[in-house]
Amino acid sequence: MQDVTFTPVGILSSPYTDMQNMPVQSAGSRGRATINLYDDFTAGLQGLEGFSHLILLTYLHKAPAEMLTETPMVDGGEPHGIFATRHMCRPNKIGLSVVRLIAVQGNHVLIEGLDLINETPVLDIKPYIPAFDAVPDASSGWLSAQHIENILTRNNRLSFV
Amino acid sequence: MQDVTFTPVGILSSPYTDMQNMPVQSAGSRGRATINLYDDFTAGLQGLEGFSHLILLTYLHKAPAEMLTETPMVDGGEPHGIFATRHMCRPNKIGLSVVRLIAVQGNHVLIEGLDLINETPVLDIKPYIPAFDAVPDASSGWLSAQHIENILTRNNRLSFV
Numbered sequence: 499m500q501d502v503t504f505t506p507v508g509i510l511s512s513p514y515t516d517m518q519n520m521p522v523q524s525a526g527s528r529g530r531a532t533i534n535l536y537d538d539f540t541a542g543l544q545g546l547e548g549f550s551h552l553i554l555l556t557y558l559h560k561a562p563a564e565m566l567t568e569t570p571m572v573d574g575g576e577p578h579g580i581f582a583t584r585h586m587c588r589p590n591k592i593g594l595s596v597v598r599l600i601a602v603q604g605n606h607v608l609i610e611g612l613d614l615i616n617e618t619p620v621l622d623i624k625p626y627i628p629a630f631d632a633v634p635d636a637s638s639g640w641l642s643a644q645h646i647e648n649i650l651t652r653n654n655r656l657s658f659v
Numbered sequence: 660m661q662d663v664t665f666t667p668v669g670i671l672s673s674p675y676t677d678m679q680n681m682p683v684q685s686a687g688s689r690g691r692a693t694i695n696l697y698d699d700f701t702a703g704l705q706g707l708e709g710f711s712h713l714i715l716l717t718y719l720h721k722a723p724a725e726m727l728t729e730t731p732m733v734d735g736g737e738p739h740g741i742f743a744t745r746h747m748c749r750p751n752k753i754g755l756s757v758v759r760l761i762a763v764q765g766n767h768v769l770i771e772g773l774d775l776i777n778e779t780p781v782l783d784i785k786p787y788i789p790a791f792d793a794v795p796d797a798s799s800g801w802l803s804a805q806h807i808e809n810i811l812t813r814n815n816r817l818s819f820v
Contacts, residue, residue: 500667500780501664501665501666501667502666502667502718502780502782503662503663503665504662504751504753505663505750506662506663507751539727539742539750541727542728542740542741542742542749542750543742543743544738544739544740545739545744545800546742546743546800548743548799548800548801549743549797549799550794550797551794551797551798553755555716555753555755557663566700566702566703567705578705578706579702579703579705579706579707581700581703581704581707581783581784581785582703582704582705582709582786583706584785584786584791588783589666589668589700589703590665590666590782590783592665592716592753592782592783594714594716594755596792596794619661619663621663621751622742622750622751622753623742624745624755625742625744625745625799625800627745627797627802627807628794628797628799629807629810630757631792631793632792632793632795632797633711633787633789633792633793634789634793634795635789636710636712636789636792636793637709637710637711637712638709638710638790639706639707639708639709639786640706640709641786641788646788646790649790
């Protein structure tokens, strides 16, 4: 299979500079950050301000490895296939974050609900459209309610650090 | 900004071979397809079968251009910035589809709810986790209820072609 080369459209300015003290998911996080689009892409933001949420696709440049299985960081347990997790150490290291849109100012997009480290390259911004993206009754596989609660609680705590 | 090179982890086997007769979103589509992972990545699927939905990230290799604005195909109207749309002709041409998981068999993942053409390269598979990904009350910006309805109706019709 032929490789594909992407050029980032912007870079994230985030308060998180240390992965140890960073939320592990955007949900539950109140951290704020700015997507700084490169000037060439500013026209692509027209009309974005009407959406309340965005899907941010990023290159997780600080992920130290690409693994095929991992053991969850929050409450341990059995290893899982990497495609059954949201772990950053995955093939191609593409991050997906659902974030709240606060404001669009020129080529800057202010967002809230962040799980990304400072200077993360941004590959794409998509508007979150509930008719396409919201499946509230989807089943969460091996994730227990407690596991999810642990992540949300941890994120909520960190966001005020 | 430095370019990033990705190696697809698999390729899609889809009934859609013609973009004219393809759903324009996964929502509303009952089309079925198979993600054929390359053998090296099969271990990454362990535990995936417990999830009802997946997020599929793909390289939209047939998108004919990268644009900064577009006019919606379904009901026309004003142009919008490309990051305020889900149009395929976007910088980096990364596709995001929320699909239903039907079965995992070896390195094959059978899915339902498809808006992708045959032989689309797959960059990542993530489990859909409602606690992270479902925002049912998010606002849909410039998209009217009628626009969304038009897309879902069109997809539903096409899926039985």
